[in-house]
Amino acid sequence: MVKESIVMGVLYSVLALGFNLVYRVSKSINLAHPEIALVAAYAALVASMQGLGFFLAALIASFIGFGIGILLERGVARPLLGRPPVALIAATLGVFYLLRGVAIEATGSYWSGGSLGDFGTVYRIGAVVFTGSDIAALAVALVALGLVIGIHRFTRLGVAMRAVAENPYGAAGYGLPVRRLTALSWGFAGLLGALGGLAFGLKAGVSPGIDSYVLKALAASLLAGLDSIAGIVVGGFVLSFTEQFGDYFLHNYLPGFGEVAAFIVMLVVLLLKPYGFFGTERIERL
Amino acid sequence: MPSPLLSVNNIEVVYHPFIMVLKGISLRVENDSITTILGPNGAGKTTLLRAVSGVIKLYRGRITRGSISFLGERIENKEPDKISRKGVVYVAEGRQVFRELSVEENIEAVAYAWGSSDTDTVYKYFPRLKVHRRKRVGYLSGGEQQMLAIGLALLAKPKLLLLDEPSLGLAPRIVHELYEAIRRLHEEEGITVLLAEQNAKKALEIADYGYILENGKIVLEGPAEKLREDKDVKEFYLGLKPETSYRRAKWYRRKKRWI
């Protein structure tokens, strides 16, 4: 159960960060995010079934996720700039079904799902036992998190992306390529979706229901605060531990608590702390 | 007459969907000058600077008539990053800094667009920023934030610096300090400045030439020393007759213009 909480915590963090990156630049929620994960996971599945090997499959999934992210910015977010956030939410919901439809058509007989490979061995770290697929999933997820957080934290590009997210109008005056950096944020969000989807696929196999986990990750986003990067891991872990331990202690009274825990968390956060625990308390000085 | 650095020719600017804010404006900014645009709230000063810098695009606005030339090249309705690459850099109104980043990170972020971070120039003109370089910008004073905003523009090595109400909401002493820095930037770095202000007194002190913008139209223009002596400007912008009510002043002006 601890193991499950840890693995799920990291996976949720990866997926949740995808929601946050989009929110930071477009002030809206990308409801197509779960289907980016699904499409990428299936792409990896088909690729590995064709015998392309895991790394190539992961690379393909990454490109697809990144590409869909960029396309969404270009085709959906940019034309809706300046409209109320609801417009973008609704539009991405449309893309959700579009991507799902495409996935069903394109995968054909693979739609029923499958395994991304055998990582059989069992690893022990202290009292916690990890399976090989847990480790593979964790590795993919940690690489994704490390890459995106590292870029934001330590590179000039990342600092520029943070600046544009905070104040695109000011940034444009100083010559920062606001549109390109906004698109890049969407691209990274897509990449996180893809690698998160891949990680779920590694952990539990690829299946048509894989996207429901991604939607749950939205609870971790809200917990952290939709515009937070640093808080995301805490959000992911709070969510996963709530699910696992909540289910353990409550399943006699509230059967299926684990299934709905994420949505209860969302509701509670929205009611009590709409900006999350790490969301910006804007420092205003007028 | 030598061709000006910037010339704005009879432009109309419209925000989405049909809000026309500038109704046929022409102005010139001579090379190596400080030119100022004065006018009351809502006159369209900011809109004009947004149009020149291309930032108007982010506000879903566009230039629907006329043209803007910089160094003889047409720049109207171009992308803001393209325009800034030609040397036109815009410090928007309201202290456009990145509050959640430190001073150093603010500089890093803008340096991303320009390859180099010439922090020395920034700190040379605004030495206080160096003291606070590790501090989150949200915690700086308003004056320091405005200094940083201008400092960030310097990283772009501007030929033409567009400044939008740098004095807004700052104490007179800080305004004085800022204007001193602007004057030095103009003299020592050879930067041409187009300055939008409501603080006509301050602006006319350092400007060579001025335009007065009201309700989307230019109603008066002239060399700064002429504007300083102009009866209307004295009365309505320099506030030398505080007993005149705004309403009466407006009425008086309208009457005067129509007769």
Ligand SMILES: Nc1ncnc2c1ncn2[C@@H]1O[C@H](COP(=O)(O)OP(=O)(O)OP(=O)(O)O)[C@@H](O)[C@H]1O
């Ligand atoms: N994004 C926008 N969409 C629609 N109308 C706008 C927009 N921005 C400004 N306006 C309108 O354009 C007019 C001119 O505004 P602008 O900000 O250019 O004036 P200003 O001279 O800079 O005023 P201030 O001195 O208050 O800064 C105002 O009536 C304003 O309501």
Ligand SMILES: [Mg+2]
């Ligand atoms: Mg203004």
